[in-house]
Amino acid sequence: MKDSKIIWIKAKIRLSAVAILFAMLLGYSAQNNRSETVLEPTFYELSYHIDVKKELLSGSATITIKNNSEKSITEIPFLLYKLFEVTGVELSDVSIDYKQEVKPFDDWNKFRANAITIKLPNALDQKQSISIRVYYKGTLKGYEEAGLHYLKDNINPSFIILRPDCLTYPIIGAPNISSLRHINTQKFNYRVSIDVPKELHVVCGGKLVKQNTENESKLFLYESHEPDWRIDITIAKYKIYTSKGVTTYAFDEDLEKAKLVHKAMEDCMDLLTSWWGDVVIKDNFKLIQIPEGYGSQAGLNYILQTSAAFDDKRQLKEVYHEISHLWDVKNIEKFPSRWNEGLAMYSQFKVAEVLDKDIVEEDINKILVSLYDDTIVKEVAFKDYGYKNVTVYSYKVGLLFFWGLNELLGNDEFNALMKAFRVQYSNTGATAEDFIAYVKKNTLKSNIGQFIQDWYYTTDCCLNLNQYKTITDIVNKYKI
Numbered sequence: 001m002k003d004s005k006i007i008w009i010k011a012k013i014r015l016s017a018v019a020i021l022f023a024m025l026l027g028y029s030a031q032n033n034r035s036e037t038v039l040e041p042t043f044y045e046l047s048y049h050i051d052v053k054k055e056l057l058s059g060s061a062t063i064t065i066k067n068n069s070e071k072s073i074t075e076i077p078f079l080l081y082k083l084f085e086v087t088g089v090e091l092s093d094v095s096i097d098y099k100q101e102v103k104p105f106d107d108w109n110k111f112r113a114n115a116i117t118i119k120l121p122n123a124l125d126q127k128q129s130i131s132i133r134v135y136y137k138g139t140l141k142g143y144e145e146a147g148l149h150y151l152k153d154n155i156n157p158s159f160i161i162l163r164p165d166c167l168t169y170p171i172i173g174a175p176n177i178s179s180l181r182h183i184n185t186q187k188f189n190y191r192v193s194i195d196v197p198k199e200l201h202v203v204c205g206g207k208l209v210k211q212n213t214e215n216e217s218k219l220f221l222y223e224s225h226e227p228d229w230r231i232d233i234t235i236a237k238y239k240i241y242t243s244k245g246v247t248t249y250a251f252d253e254d255l256e257k258a259k260l261v262h263k264a265m266e267d268c269m270d271l272l273t274s275w276w277g278d279v280v281i282k283d284n285f286k287l288i289q290i291p292e293g294y295g296s297q298a299g300l301n302y303i304l305q306t307s308a309a310f311d312d313k314r315q316l317k318e319v320y321h322e323i324s325h326l327w328d329v330k331n332i333e334k335f336p337s338r339w340n341e342g343l344a345m346y347s348q349f350k351v352a353e354v355l356d357k358d359i360v361e362e363d364i365n366k367i368l369v370s371l372y373d374d375t376i377v378k379e380v381a382f383k384d385y386g387y388k389n390v391t392v393y394s395y396k397v398g399l400l401f402f403w404g405l406n407e408l409l410g411n412d413e414f415n416a417l418m419k420a421f422r423v424q425y426s427n428t429g430a431t432a433e434d435f436i437a438y439v440k441k442n443t444l445k446s447n448i449g450q451f452i453q454d455w456y457y458t459t460d461c462c463l464n465l466n467q468y469k470t471i472t473d474i475v476n477k478y479k480i
């Protein structure tokens with residue numbers, strides 16, 4: 001267990017900007033398939049007051065929960081940050097019973113959380129929803145003692161970050177890793193209101209709908225654009241720079257360097273538009289600076305980037321990855337395979353190759369080699385990653401799939417197919433199967449069918465993966 005954690009943490013740092021803690025949980029979840037249904041949050045309303053001098057957060061979370069399990073529920077388990085104390089729980093403005101205890105996870109004793117159990121006055125039947133308000137307060141001191149060194153989160157005037165990795169809002173689950181295994185497939189809308197000292201600026205992945213200054217404090221109100229699986233909030237004395245669909249929030253001393261990253265983001269948007277057509281941007285994409293060592297992460301339409309990334313061109317790939325998601329066709333699979341992550345991995349390397357003249361094949365070949373001894377890729381085909389709950393493989397195998405497909409089709413045909421596919425499915429959304437069928441129907445290249453058979457429908461691609469040293473070796477096998 002311990003070793004697998006380390007492997008996943010390293011893999012995610014290299015590969016993408018998804019939350020490292022949750023990436024680790026997903027790695028664990030690779031052992032589980034998806035037969036079990038769960039309680040799912042459909043809406044969060046967070047209302048916080050931050051007292052910087054006292055290093056204190058206080059407020060409430062109102063969570064709408066749907067019972068997707070196969071039985072009626074009388075108790076709801078939540079996890080909250082270990083130094084946050086629950087001071088009350090309400091249902092329709094009436095107090096209800098709860099208990100709380102700070103305890104280690106059953107299967108990870110270095111990780112402690114406040115385990116809360118809320119007792120419902122009446123059973124919540126299948127498919128029914130309920131809204132519960134949880135009041136809490138406390139301070140933040142990160143999770144470095146659990147080995148999660150990027151979680152240095154605390155409350156101080158220079159920088160504050162509130163993110164689910166630190167359980168800063170109540171997350172449905174019991175104190176063990178397996179109870180959190182569905183976390184990245186649960187999508188909810190949210191509203192966040194926070195008041196802070198007036199010299200600070202609150203940034204959140206959602207859309208800023210209100211900003212009010214009153215005496216010495218400033219209130220920010222954000223709302224999600226569309227359902228997401230996480231809420232990230234940062235607070236600092238940000239310098240804000242906006243142009244061409246991108247807003248950058250940088251620390252004063254790094255603003256000039258941040259503008260260079262900002263320019264790279266604009267160039268990436270222009271390039272992807274030239275390849276795959278226009279994209280509707282509901283709100284500016286946000287580049288949000290966080291201090292060194294806090295771990296770059298990303299959500300829908302934003303990226304939290306550490307200062308080091310501003311100096312290191314290679315790290316622009318993470319930014320390209322996130323921007324490319326703006327071109328995603330909505331995934332309507334019942335068990336999402338997250339095939340768009342494979343496409344985003346492809347995009348980050350392809351954009352870096354074009355814009356930065358990066359030699360990317362070396363990195364792609366390392367990813368290929370990292371799969372040599374992996375048993376899951378030999379047992380589960382790409383088409384089943386969603387159903388088998390191993391969507392973390394959509395990043396690596398998906399990258400090889402899309403890179404190979406591009407090489408076999410050629411840039412022009414690949415981009416033309418992507419563009420036409422987006423036009424056809426932009427209103428309805430699509431499944432990976434729709435994409436595969438579209439490519440097969442609209443290309444005249446006869447070798448594509450076998451490639452798709454080996455790389456999407458079956459595990460034939462991965463049974464003897466170590467016969468390939470490079471991605472070029474793979475592509476050559478299918479070249480006629």
Ligand SMILES: [Zn+2]
Pocket residue numbers: 016321322325341344
């Ligand atoms: Zn992604």
